[in-house]
Amino acid sequence: MRIDILTLFPEIALAPLSESILRRAREAGIVEIVAHNLRDWATGKHRKTDDYLAGGGQGMLLMPGPIFAAIEELRTPEAKVILMTPQGKVFKQAIARELSEETHLILLCGHYEGVDHRVIEELVDLELSIGDYVLTNGAIAAAVVTDAIVRLLPGALGDERSHQEESFSDPNLLEAPAYTKPIDFRGMKVPDILYSGHHGKIAEWKREKAMERTRQNRPDLLGPG
Ligand code: ADE
Numbered sequence: 001m002r003i004d005i006l007t008l009f010p011e012i013a014l015a016p017l018s019e020s021i022l023r024r025a026r027e028a029g030i031v032e033i034v035a036h037n038l039r040d041w042a043t044g045k046h047r048k049t050d051d052y053l054a055g056g057g058q059g060m061l062l063m064p065g066p067i068f069a070a071i072e073e074l075r076t077p078e079a080k081v082i083l084m085t086p087q088g089k090v091f092k093q094a095i096a097r098e099l100s101e102e103t104h105l106i107l108l109c110g111h112y113e114g115v116d117h118r119v120i121e122e123l124v125d126l127e128l129s130i131g132d133y134v135l136t137n138g139a140i141a142a143a144v145v146t147d148a149i150v151r152l153l154p155g156a157l158g159d160e161r162s163h164q165e166e167s168f169s170d171p172n173l174l175e176a177p178a179y180t181k182p183i184d185f186r187g188m189k190v191p192d193i194l195y196s197g198h199h200g201k202i203a204e205w206k207r208e209k210a211m212e213r214t215r216q217n218r219p220d221l222l223g224p225g
Pocket of ligand 1: 129134136137
């Protein structure tokens with residue numbers, strides 16, 4: 001898979017994708033990630049990329065010129081162009097799974113008040129938000145989306161099982177609490193059941209605790225009532 005990130009701040013997008021699992025996936029050739037500076041496609045003495053809002057209003061908007069030039073250069077016939085914006089569809093594990101089947105993604109990062117709407121109408125296949133809050137910079141959101149997608153690619157995680165059992169594999173349940181050594185930490189004990197060797201009972205316990213946690217932290221996942 002190839003992922004192009006188009007942003008005014010390529011370093012912000014790349015920093016979290018340059019360590020640990022993401023770094024290894026890139027080095028192993030599982031994914032090729034390239035972050036581009038939108039300013040490279042800007043023209044004129046000042047290489048301007050933004051301007052005031054038509055019709056007035058606070059803030060600045062990314063102009064269509066540099067974005068059209070960049071995407072026309074970067075896109076391939078199979079490329080899917082995604083705009084990172086708080087106005088987008090909310091990113092979920094199911095979307096990460098769908099996007100992990102693609103071969104080429106171009107993540108366009110908004111800045112300031114966003115991008116000229118002609119970009120969205122003409123170039124963008126999908127608008128994505130990583131949640132109901134506003135970041136200073138879509139490059140942060142692009143890194144989040146890239147991370148969630150790349151870890152799903154075959155071979156990206158050492159242990160293929162590790163993304164089977166986790167939260168959102170069952171999209172309606174969070175994970176059960178987990179423990180490691182020592183068995184007794186400052187008088188706080190690992191639940192006996194986990195050392196019982198009784199796999200059926202352990203699975204049942206996990207399911208119960210997962211339910212309890214979901215009810216407490218994410219009742220919305222359990223539906224109304
Ligand atoms: N840019 C600013 N805020 C964002 C968000 N919540 N999701 C995606 N892109 C953004």
